[in-house]
Amino acid sequence: xxxPYAQYVRATLASYFAYRLNFALWRLRAFIQFLVAFMxxxxxxxxxxSAFGYSSEMMLTYIIVSGFLGEIVLSTRIDAVAxxxxxxxxxxxxxxxxxxxxxxxxxxxxxxxxxxxGAIIGIIVVILLFQPVLLGPPSWLNVVAxxxxxxxxxxxxxxxxxxxxxxxxxxxxxxxxxxxxxxxxMVVAGGFFPIDILPSPVFYGLLFTPFPYMFxxxxxxxxxxxxxxxxxxxxxxxxxxxxxxxxxxxVWHKGLREYSFPGR
Amino acid sequence: MFGTxxxxxxxxxxxxxxxxxxxxxxxxxxxxxxxxxxxxGSMGYTIWFFLVGKIVRFVFFFFFIKSLVMKTNxxxxxxxxxxxxxxxxxxxxxxxxxxxxxxxxxxxxxxVSGSFDLILLKPYNPFLNILIGGIDFMDLILSIPLAxxxxxxxxxxxxxxxxxxxxxxxxxxxxLIIATAFHIFVLSVGILTTSVDHAIMIYRDVTSLGRFxxxxxxxxxxxxxxxxxxxxxxxxxxxxxxxxxxxxxxYVEAAAISIGLFGASILLWEHSLRYxxxxxx
Numbered sequence: 109x110x111x112p113y114a115q116y117v118r119a120t121l122a123s124y125f126a127y128r129l130n131f132a133l134w135r136l137r138a139f140i141q142f143l144v145a146f147m148x149x150x151x152x153x154x155x156x157x158s159a160f161g162y163s164s165e166m167m168l169t170y171i172i173v174s175g176f177l178g179e180i181v182l183s184t185r186i187d188a189v190a191x192x193x194x195x196x197x198x199x200x201x202x203x204x205x206x207x208x209x210x211x212x213x214x215x216x217x218x219x220x221x222x223x224x225x226g227a228i229i230g231i232i233v234v235i236l237l238f239q240p241v242l243l244g245p246p247s248w249l250n251v252v253a254x255x256x257x258x259x260x261x262x263x264x265x266x267x268x269x270x271x272x273x274x275x276x277x278x279x280x281x282x283x284x285x286x287x288x289x290x291x292x293x294m295v296v297a298g299g300f301f302p303i304d305i306l307p308s309p310v311f312y313g314l315l316f317t318p319f320p321y322m323f324x325x326x327x328x329x330x331x332x333x334x335x336x337x338x339x340x341x342x343x344x345x346x347x348x349x350x351x352x353x354x355x356x357x358x359v360w361h362k363g364l365r366e367y368s369f370p371g372r
Numbered sequence: 373m374f375g376t377x378x379x380x381x382x383x384x385x386x387x388x389x390x391x392x393x394x395x396x397x398x399x400x401x402x403x404x405x406x407x408x409x410x411x412x413g414s415m416g417y418t419i420w421f422f423l424v425g426k427i428v429r430f431v432f433f434f435f436f437i438k439s440l441v442m443k444t445n446x447x448x449x450x451x452x453x454x455x456x457x458x459x460x461x462x463x464x465x466x467x468x469x470x471x472x473x474x475x476x477x478x479x480x481x482x483x484v485s486g487s488f489d490l491i492l493l494k495p496y497n498p499f500l501n502i503l504i505g506g507i508d509f510m511d512l513i514l515s516i517p518l519a520x521x522x523x524x525x526x527x528x529x530x531x532x533x534x535x536x537x538x539x540x541x542x543x544x545x546x547x548l549i550i551a552t553a554f555h556i557f558v559l560s561v562g563i564l565t566t567s568v569d570h571a572i573m574i575y576r577d578v579t580s581l582g583r584f585x586x587x588x589x590x591x592x593x594x595x596x597x598x599x600x601x602x603x604x605x606x607x608x609x610x611x612x613x614x615x616x617x618x619x620x621x622x623y624v625e626a627a628a629i630s631i632g633l634f635g636a637s638i639l640l641w642e643h644s645l646r647y648x649x650x651x652x653x
Contacts, residue, residue: 133570151588155445284418291425
């Protein structure tokens with residue numbers, strides 16, 4: 109049952125190492141982005157013991173953990189789907205007896221694993237260079253909670269990325285939607301800073317959007333959250349996971365009904 | 373001065389560049405820019421997504437940096453306004469660079485498709501197409517309010533005279549030369565390896581260090597950002613010059629770095645053209 113998808117995993121893995129310089133530059137870029145964010149906060153805490161209610165250990169641990177989880181959650185191959193739709197290549201997947209979504213789950217799995225390994229190497233380099241004092245999870249329950257949040261975050265980003273790419277059914281200008289999604293993620297998903305340092309109305313307003321559930325809450329769960337808050341946040345994560353799945357399926361079916369492309 | 377025989381036909385020989393040639397090249401850029409404007413017009417409502425995204429990013433970092441400086445001691449010796457000038461100068465220069473050199477982001481496709489051959493065959497400097505390729509009006513439009521906000525905050529800095537403003541704009545121009553050199557490096561890398569996308573984004577990520585003054589970083593990073601990958605010279609030195617924080621030798625170093633980097637980028641470009649293998653066209 110999984111044999112066809114395993115082939116996609118193998119092919120995706122091979123494609124990454126076909127252009128080794130490209131692969132190296134991609135990893136270098138991810139490391140530089142993480143390093144810049146870390147250096148800013150490290151500079152803040154060189155001259156202050158606390159900022160925005162966070163201690164140095166808490167904030168630097170947050171930046172490292174969210175950097176790692178962000179690499180896993182946000183990395184995707186789904187941006188290629190838009191081009192496939194526009195050029196008509198998607199018909200090859202539609203005619204095959206395999207699930208299009210499972211194919212992309214398989215290819216995304218490879219992408220995320222490579223990003224995870226690259227992120228770990230980057231984190232080790234940063235720890236060796238800066239030797240920050242870091243915190244661990246208070247208990248194993250926090251790790252379990254973080255994994256559940258992570259699963260929800262992966263589901264949410266997979267579905268949103270798919271919906272953005274599926275705009276290709278109706279327009280060729282996909283990059284505009286993807287750019288806006290990227291900017292919103294950068295601002296409110298909690299990569300550059302924990303979003304609870306924002307003014308309370310803004311923070312609580314963001315809880316009604318899917319973005320905090322991508323990797324902010326997985327990170328906070330890992331570092332430690334009050335149980336009541338965790339349960340409420342988990343409820344939000346599950347609701348958004350379900351909602352994004354429903355929206356993705358709706359957009360997919362609507363797009364296929366209206367889809368046409370130049371003959372192949 | 374950099375006169376050379378070569379495949380790129382670049383000839384910066386002082387005293388031999390005619391006004392007619394300059395006007396011809398400006399006219400070519402004008403034609404490309406008109407085409408860009410038409411493309412922008414055909415984008416319809418999606419152009420608003422780009423504008424909103426860029427504005428959201430700018431506003432976010434503006435208030436984030438303001439909040440950081442007000443609530444922490446990240447920039448001792450600088451006022452909140454001066455900290456914002458660093459960020460605004462970085463954003464303005466970045467916007468101008470993107471407005472001029474947006475075409476670089478499309479270079480990879482030209483190389484892999486073979487259409488770069490057709491550009492090399494044209495009777496004008498290929499940099500007019502692959503480096504400039506017409507102005508990106510979206511970034512140019514955003515540069516105008518950015519310049520206004522930047523000058524508003526600059527004028528809030530006390531004790532500045534005309535010489536400070538002149539130095540500031542000259543150092544921004546120096547930064548533009550460094551940015552040009554970086555983009556030519558990226559084009560050269562694109563010919564040798566076709567890896568343009570990651571290279572140009574690495575440049576963008578490294579220059580983002582310039583959102584803050586170099587003082588906040590550790591000594592080793594300050595050295596790297598000044599002398600190895602001189603993004604500090606590019607984006608931070610203009611504001612240092614504005615605030616009279618640079619010595620004469622640092623001005624000389626900045627000019628030497630920009631001229632040296634530009635010269636090195638031209639040499640790498642000519643070297644890379646010798647290894648160019650067309651994909652067929």
